[in-house]
Amino acid sequence: MEAFFEWFRALYEQSGWNFVFIYEQYERERFITAMWTTIKLSIYCLLFSLVVGVVGAWAQGAKSAIVRNVMAGYIQVFRNTPPLVQILFFYFVLGTGLDRAGLMPTYDAGGYLEPMLGAFGWAVISLSFFAGAFNVEIFRSGIEAVPESTVEAAEALGYSRLMAYIYVVLPLAFRVSLPALNNNLVNLIKTTTLAYVIAVPEMMYTANQIWSDNVNVPEMMIVLFIFYVGLVAILVYFMHKWEHAMRIPGYGT
Amino acid sequence: MAWDESQPMVSINDVHKSFGELKVLNGVSFDVMKREVICIIGPSGSGKSTLIRCVNALNTIDKGSITVQGQEVHDPKLDKLELRKKVGMVFQQYNLFPHKTALENVMMAPTHVLKQDKAEVEERAYKLIKKVRLDGKERSYPGELSGGQQQRVAIARSLAMNPDVMLFDEVTAALDPETVKEVLVTIQELAEDGMTCMLVTHEMGFARELADHIYFTDRGIIVEHGPPVTFFTDAKDPRTKEFLSQIL
Numbered sequence: 001m002e003a004f005f006e007w008f009r010a011l012y013e014q015s016g017w018n019f020v021f022i023y024e025q026y027e028r029e030r031f032i033t034a035m036w037t038t039i040k041l042s043i044y045c046l047l048f049s050l051v052v053g054v055v056g057a058w059a060q061g062a063k064s065a066i067v068r069n070v071m072a073g074y075i076q077v078f079r080n081t082p083p084l085v086q087i088l089f090f091y092f093v094l095g096t097g098l099d100r101a102g103l104m105p106t107y108d109a110g111g112y113l114e115p116m117l118g119a120f121g122w123a124v125i126s127l128s129f130f131a132g133a134f135n136v137e138i139f140r141s142g143i144e145a146v147p148e149s150t151v152e153a154a155e156a157l158g159y160s161r162l163m164a165y166i167y168v169v170l171p172l173a174f175r176v177s178l179p180a181l182n183n184n185l186v187n188l189i190k191t192t193t194l195a196y197v198i199a200v201p202e203m204m205y206t207a208n209q210i211w212s213d214n215v216n217v218p219e220m221m222i223v224l225f226i227f228y229v230g231l232v233a234i235l236v237y238f239m240h241k242w243e244h245a246m247r248i249p250g251y252g253t
Numbered sequence: 254m255a256w257d258e259s260q261p262m263v264s265i266n267d268v269h270k271s272f273g274e275l276k277v278l279n280g281v282s283f284d285v286m287k288r289e290v291i292c293i294i295g296p297s298g299s300g301k302s303t304l305i306r307c308v309n310a311l312n313t314i315d316k317g318s319i320t321v322q323g324q325e326v327h328d329p330k331l332d333k334l335e336l337r338k339k340v341g342m343v344f345q346q347y348n349l350f351p352h353k354t355a356l357e358n359v360m361m362a363p364t365h366v367l368k369q370d371k372a373e374v375e376e377r378a379y380k381l382i383k384k385v386r387l388d389g390k391e392r393s394y395p396g397e398l399s400g401g402q403q404q405r406v407a408i409a410r411s412l413a414m415n416p417d418v419m420l421f422d423e424v425t426a427a428l429d430p431e432t433v434k435e436v437l438v439t440i441q442e443l444a445e446d447g448m449t450c451m452l453v454t455h456e457m458g459f460a461r462e463l464a465d466h467i468y469f470t471d472r473g474i475i476v477e478h479g480p481p482v483t484f485f486t487d488a489k490d491p492r493t494k495e496f497l498s499q500i501l
Contacts (some may be wrong), residue, residue, distance in 0.1 A: 037268055153348035153407075156309055157362035157414060158337040171352050250396020251351045 018216040019223070027210055034206030035227070041123060041192045041202055042231070046185055048128035053135025053181075060140055071136070076166035078093055078133035083126075084194050090126035091119060091198040131188040138184060142177035143169060175246050182239045193228075203227055254321035262287045262418055262449045264308035266282040268317035270303055277303045278314070279473030285418075290450045292460040296496060304470070305420050309340040318398060321418065325420075334366065341411030342420040344496045345427050347403040349395040353450065355382060355406045356391040367414070374413070381409040385439050401432025405439050412443075419443065421452040457500060461485055469493045 009023040020032035048049055059071045078086065098104040117125075149170040154164035193204040203224060211220040215220045261284035268277040277300045285291050293301045306312040307319055310326050310333060320324040321339055325425060349358050359378040363369045382391055395403050404424055411419060418498050425433045435458050444450050444463055450477035454460055460467055461481045469477040469484070471498075477484065477493040 009257055149348045152311060153344060156337060156342040158334045158366040168350055248352050249394045
């Protein structure tokens with residue numbers, strides 16, 4: 001391993017290509033932490049945005065007009081504003097507002113108090129709601145793609161509306177939704193770079209810090225590209241596997 | 254409440270039904286006894302399918318009454334599950350659950366709705382699939398089966414609930430001519446087993462051969478009815494005559 005690190009130090013000395021985050025321990029640790037932060041951020045946002053999507057799609061069909069209107073309003077706001085504005089709004093308006101109003105619980109971070117929900121938490125919330133708004137629409141279109149006659153057949157067999165939903169509508173709707181969901185989740189991973197603006201130490205932010213300290217912008221840019229290509233490739237690989245596993249013989253195409 | 258076999262299995266009394274401005278059923282009445290096979294025929298838009306869908310409460314009615322084994326179907330307090338255990342239905346478009354195999358399609362309702370033991374349901378499902386002559390196709394998905402095969406799975410799926418009455422809503426209308434017969438044979442065997450059947454159909458030859466009684470509907474009323482022998486040879490009503498002359 002040491003030889004591998006030293007090879008990059010030699011590369012820098014001979015050619016000027018400075019992959020400092022490989023051969024210098026301090027930068028290396030910061031870089032690895034950043035990778036994990038991005039991966040954690042992505043996984044949390046994926047999961048929460050899916051929850052928002054499923055609950056939202058269900059709420060859109062609710063009997064109460066208030067619930068339906070709240071959902072419609074939420075989707076409009078989050079689809080029609082830039083995610084960059086959303087993340088800044090969440091952090092600086094909601095986050096700071098709650099702090100000032102004394103509503104944000106704090107914890108002792110070694111002699112001083114830190115708010116429970118820091119930049120990372122706000123990034124997860126705002127990005128999950130952003131992607132969730134699209135997921136709601138994706139799931140809704142999937143549910144609408146299930147023919148009413150199929151639901152009727154279930155009801156004729158004694159299924160209640162709810163049971164028909166669980167056993168017939170959702171499994172079918174989910175399959176219809178997968179390709180669009182795939183796209184949205186890929187977009188979500190790429191959008192996590194916006195957490196940069198509220199100083200979440202993820203890849204984008206950390207790369208910026210490294211190049212500010214070492215003046216190696218092109219090298220860090222190349223690394224960022226490779227990292228995100230790889231991360232998205234992993235997601236797409238699993239989504240495709242999943243799509244394949246869910247495929248119904250003779251159904252659809 | 255006690256119902257016995259001397260009373261009608263299904264009793265339809267002065268049923269009225271509109272979709273908005275459109276009056277679909279305009280006072281329809283008749284009884285179906287146990288083990289009887291009745292066919293409802295008539296031009297499209299005459300309310301045949303609506304009528305049959307009212308029997309298992311897929312459609313509501315505006316006025317009148319429908320009872321199944323003496324129980325009023327259009328009672329707001331009706332236990333729909335109880336009704337649908339008694340009344341099975343097969344649709345024109347089969348409406349199988351495409352994400353489940355033929356066997357699973359047959360097993361789903363008894364396990365989910367009736368909470369019956371899975372092993373026991375599976376055993377019965379195999380028998381039902383054999384009964385509709387699809388043994389070997391248990392593991393096929395609906396998308397891998399022909400229309401006629403799908404429709405027979407749909408019949409087996411309905412039978413798995415052990416109904417007392419079967420409703421068939423133009424079940425051969427979407428099929429290729431060569432697969433119509435296999436479905437009709439299945440229905441015929443059911444009728445011979447003593448199942449009470451109500452069919453909406455355009456298969457006149459089938460109706461003539463199998464039905465105990467034929468009802469001809471037009472514009473929401475029954476304009477002519479009778480056993481096949483008299484119905485097909487001795488129709489009185491001009492509309493019936495015209496209809497029969499067009500299709501026979």
